[in-house]
Amino acid sequence: MALVLAFIFYFLIGISNSYGQLKVGFYDETCPQAESIVRNVVSDAVLSNANIAAVLLRLHFHDCFVEGCDGSILIDDGNPNAERHAFGHQGVGGVEVIEKAKEQLEAVCNGVVSCADIVALAARDAIALANGPSYEVPTGRRDGGISNISLADDMPDVSDSIEQLKVKFFNKGLTEKDLVLLTAAHTIGTTACFFMTKRLYNFLPGGRPDPTINPAFLQELKAKCPQNGDANARIPIDSGSQQSFDIHILQNIRSGFAVLESDARLNDDRTTKSIIDSYFGLLNPLFGPSFEADFVDSIIKMGEIGVKLDFQGNIRRICTSFN
Template identity: 50%
Template sequence: MHIPCTKESSNILTYSILCSNIMKISFFNIMVTLMCLLLATLTTMAQGQGTRVGFYRTTCPRVESIVQSAVQSAVRADRTIAAGILRIHFHDCFVNGCDGSILLDGSSSEKTAPPNVPLRGYEAIDAAKSQLEAVCPGVVSCADIVALAARDAVVQVGGISWQVPLGRRDGLVSQASNTVNLPGFNDPINVQIRKFADKGLNTQDLVTLVGAHTIGTGGCVVFSYRLYNFNNTNQPDPDINPAFLPQLRALCPNGGDGSTRVGLDTGSVTSFDNSFYANLRNGRGVLESDAKLWSDGTTRPIVQRFLGVRGLLGLTFNVEFGRSMVKMGNIEVKTGSQGEIRRVCRSTN
């Protein structure tokens, strides 16, 4: 229908165009606002709760190179130290959050708890702290040094690097009794999943982070029961490959020295790779809790994805490990005015 071009109709047309333009501008502004909010949310998720990449860029710019150098020296002297440094970070974060409380000395500190007694690598943390105090005193927390050292230890034995958000502060409390909820060597899968979920980590994070057992060892005391009298049956654990059983029994004789150490990733104990998952598939998992990752239907598909099983979306171990480490590294962190920045990692100020 033709509309005559009168003054009134012209005003209506002008008003309509103006309203249309305003709506377009408003819609654009809304979309921009939503995009900014989304980017801010994603950045917060990536950086963590109160931590961020580059936290010491102006206050202690050499922090990463100093920690890296200390870890590099320690691993060059003893390649097996890498696993110890990595475990320190794990065991720290699962107790009172990632606050360096595992580093504190004391007759009843976290260090004295049975799961932590075998840990090694504290000297590398001390060395890094000493050097940092000389360059930028009172600035870098021990908790942040631990997080950086764990990353650098992985890199030193063949893993790939990832960015570590920083800004943690050090805790003031360290008690052995608080370690009861650490993941255990004989935990069933449902218990492992719950313990990780309690820390904000999902099942894929669980399978990924347990992959840290690609380096390091376990004492015979924590798995020899699987070799001779599993569940009081006088039989070995059926999850163990019968061809692998004689090798483990030779290393851990019945009634032998429980302190003897055995590689958790046989054949690749000092290289950070995904052969650990292949061993699980082949019935060569050393710890019961590890072996269950394959025998349990909840976690097996995730192990299969790391192995590139056809028909499943694959996962790249090194990449996923870095992502899960960032998530774990932000468990219950202390920031701002919480805690303190220790002058010495083994004692509070």
Template identity: 60%
Template sequence: MTVTHIRFPSPFLYVTCSSFLFLTVSKFFAPPFMAILTPPCVFMLFLPSVMVLISSLRGFSVGELEVGFYSTSCPNAEEIVRWVVTEAANSDSTIPAALLRLHYHDCIVRGCDGSILIRDPDDASQEKKSSNHAGVRGFDVIDRAKARLEAECEGVVSCADIVALAARDAVYLSRGPYYDVPTGRRDGRVSNVSDASHMPDIRESVAVLKAKFAKKGLSEKDLVLLSAAHTIGTTACFFLEDRLYNFFDGGGSDPSINPHFLPELKLRCPAGGDINVRLPLDPGSETVFDMHILRNIRSGLGVIESDAKLYADASTRAIIDSYLGFLSPVPSFDRDFAESMVRMGMLDVHTGSHGEIRRVCSRFN
């Protein structure tokens, strides 16, 4: 049974907008779950936030993965990844959303095996070349973390684990929950563009999305929670064209869009305009990881089609309403999101003698 506790983080060096601050807090707590949100300065350290801990102690294992897997072989591994992600986020405020999306795109295809990281500009057969991965970024952050880890502990930490840890840190830097990530993944030796062809698509019905998630062992609640990751980040007008101008055969807009919101979307993404213009997925709260996107979805302010459709389906609507307090009991969004991320992070992982530990994340050994 999963035991959820609250804790403050172990020693963690943060980069803030104006200074360095070293916090050392190591006691474990188990009060009722709560979250602390404070006003932002772009990725400035907010005062001690409440952490979500998926395990009750270091060494807790999930399958063949283990929290603290590198505690002996590379004890500074998680801190090194955290440092690189924080450094990158302070330079580019879009990095947290990019790293969160990268983790999802890696796991949802062949499992969390780092297959999306394989990159050769002259090889069109690699998974990353799929149109379903268009716009996925953050590879350079993973590469920098890997280089620093190789300098510290050569041949120990997998690229797949770096991606999972970086996503966790990205959520936390956006003032979302901190959760322990079971590690011990190994990197895959396969990366095929065709494997990404069956990814969930933003234009698909909720029934199809549920089926695709179920095939991966993920639930309807996971679908809602992982979709809520859109609380940070942006999308391009390219993904809104049909929803705004050709929703029905012959034209028209998606009637589920709030009529007061539709003119704003059309102003940002005019017909025949620049399809690369970007707009926030969670208007009004696009840099803060919170439940605001669920409120937007309920109010007809969901930007992409798949998010909006979640409120048209009875079962996913009930899940959204429960988090917003319209149904009882009211669950903890932060805790449930963290648990969904851990579940997703365990999809089809390589452990033990399977796979490899890449020396460079962008190519096989």
């Protein structure tokens, strides 16, 4: 009897080790063209509009922070309570790129590649096309069956305090270092003046701005986002390096040139400031920590938040609607 129980135990352990894990090359046998198809679609999109790289990276982040990395943000089935309509997802785009990749994948590998994996792969390829690091993406995610606007209530917000940001990242299994590195993804892309109004014109009583903004940069920001100007006008988040994925965003944060309020708060906190400063030490870049390598570690870690595996999800035929 004991022998039988031992056999059952090791059999179950074997099952748990065989299933329920993401892995690099998950589609090597079932859909060998999967990653190259996504890469080609993303490349074409970025060639048409360089800002798409930042859009796809942001899409991955917003997907993972609600219900895990399961493609829930893509759902657009006419339901006004679908997740993508949440206030915290304002301006999130790139769904059409994911759908185009999905259409091509379905033509050669019907029902094999999940929309959630396409989102993760597209973000990886977007980073590389913006001169950022190349890395391998563990795949094997399944698509989730829930998309609800209420589940996006805890998305990080540009007006969050550093304490709120830490808690929101901690609740997803991410550290203060991950907070700094994933925030640094703002090195590419733009933001709307709408998100600057409070910081520039109503941060302190009397209509005063955020005092941490470098005075020279404050005038530049006010010129780009005048108080009664176009709230939808867009400005680079990483002033001076908006198209290139690099460490410049962290230097801007250190120097008072952060555009977003939440980015600036990283320089106010002792722990997050020390993490930023570690990338600018005397021994860098030869002997100090590598910003690019650490970013890759953090985004891979983020890409594993709440993933659905095996029978926990399915493979959508169309990314914007449930099967």
